[in-house]
Amino acid sequence: MIERLISGCFKHLAKVEEIGMSYPRFCSMNRKKLSWLHCGVVLGIGVAITNGLPAMTSQTYTQAPQLSQAQPQQWRRMTSEEQDDAWGYILNSPMGIAALNQLAIERFINPNCPKTFYLNEKVGGFQSLLRVKCPNDRGVSAAVGYSEMRVIFNRFESNIESFEVERVYSEGRPPATNLPD
Numbered sequence: 001m002i003e004r005l006i007s008g009c010f011k012h013l014a015k016v017e018e019i020g021m022s023y024p025r026f027c028s029m030n031r032k033k034l035s036w037l038h039c040g041v042v043l044g045i046g047v048a049i050t051n052g053l054p055a056m057t058s059q060t061y062t063q064a065p066q067l068s069q070a071q072p073q074q075w076r077r078m079t080s081e082e083q084d085d086a087w088g089y090i091l092n093s094p095m096g097i098a099a100l101n102q103l104a105i106e107r108f109i110n111p112n113c114p115k116t117f118y119l120n121e122k123v124g125g126f127q128s129l130l131r132v133k134c135p136n137d138r139g140v141s142a143a144v145g146y147s148e149m150r151v152i153f154n155r156f157e158s159n160i161e162s163f164e165v166e167r168v169y170s171e172g173r174p175p176a177t178n179l180p181d
Contacts, residue, residue, distance in 0.1 A: 093160040
């Protein structure tokens with residue numbers, strides 16, 4: 001394959017030189033430079049593809065385990081001090097505010113909806129879950145209602161790096177994240 005690319009580049013260069021003979025000298029010089037640049041780019045891409053292809057196909061990657069799929073014994077309720085810290089992390093982080101906005105859009109920010117915090121001890125307390133359970137169905141969909149939303153926050157030091165929203169439907173489907181209560 002590389003040999004075809006190299007021979008193609010030289011054939012292309014020969015054609016440019018033939019065309020360059022009929023143009024003024026400065027035009028043929030610029031075309032030669034462009035031709036060499038073109039050949040170099042094509043050759044570089046060909047070598048990169050040829051060398052990278054075995055590496056890409058020989059390694060098998062396994063999907064990282066989902067931390068939200070944690071077992072019930074991994075999650076525990078937070079103490080009041082831990083809840084205060086969790087609210088601080090949420091309110092002082094752009095991703096935390098984004099998660100609260102998602103809850104507000106789906107009408108889960110309400111004084112009638114109790115909020116419970118859980119902590120995942122398997123990851124050293126850097127993953128927390130906010131459970132918001134309302135007495136009646138809510139959500140943005142008119143077709144499917146749900147009375148509970150869960151937001152899993154992934155934190156690094158005091159900054160929330162990402163969050164995942166889980167909707168618990170009232171039609172009997174089990175939630176993806178099992179909680180102790």
